Amino acid sequence: MSNSPAPAPSSPAVPTVARRLISMVYETLLGLAVLFLPFLVFEIATQASHAKVVEHMRQALAFLVLGAYFIHQWSREGQTLAMRTWRIKLVMPGREHVPLQAAVVRYLLAWLWIVPAALLDYALGLAHWQALGVLGAGILAWSATAWFDKDGQFLHDRLTGTRLVQLPKPEKKKKAA
Numbered sequence: 001m002s003n004s005p006a007p008a009p010s011s012p013a014v015p016t017v018a019r020r021l022i023s024m025v026y027e028t029l030l031g032l033a034v035l036f037l038p039f040l041v042f043e044i045a046t047q048a049s050h051a052k053v054v055e056h057m058r059q060a061l062a063f064l065v066l067g068a069y070f071i072h073q074w075s076r077e078g079q080t081l082a083m084r085t086w087r088i089k090l091v092m093p094g095r096e097h098v099p100l101q102a103a104v105v106r107y108l109l110a111w112l113w114i115v116p117a118a119l120l121d122y123a124l125g126l127a128h129w130q131a132l133g134v135l136g137a138g139i140l141a142w143s144a145t146a147w148f149d150k151d152g153q154f155l156h157d158r159l160t161g162t163r164l165v166q167l168p169k170p171e172k173k174k175k176a177a
Helices: 017-045 052-076 081-085 100-113 115-124 128-143 155-160
Strands: 088-091 163-166
Touching (some): 017 052, 017 081, 052 100, 081 088, 100 155, 115 128
16 A cells, blocks of 8 residues: 555646637627627617717727626636637636626726727727737737746736636547447
8 A cells, every 4th residue: 555645636727828819709709799789779779879979888888798798607607608619617716606806807807908909009090900900919919928827827817816727528428329
């Protein structure tokens, strides 16, 4: 009989940055679907006005609706539909679920993916392809934070104490004989 301690359980795998970015592309498409009905109602109510105040209300609506979607999914199951598809889960070590407060802070910090680039676009008066290029560079710069993190996590996860983990592939069902 050996007196050596049992091996410590291995930490869950961290999804690759590429896998997380691909999941985010899918998440963008799902986000547009989530926004469709609220925007339809809003456009009807405002008669599709392009007044400055209505434009700001439109942005606030998108921010709030997307916030409700992400915060609800992260604090309830730790996964959005895109995350479930790519077998990525948001966890908070030592907790069964991500607390609501942590999900809110993570949502706010996740805007750092695009806000600095959007502000730079605005400050420089960029438009079209130039603006899109700066936005893409901002996203790549933020994703690079995972390469500098010892656990491979993005900066907003490091700051909130959350982690993205890669779930294993489900076992294949055996055919009945």
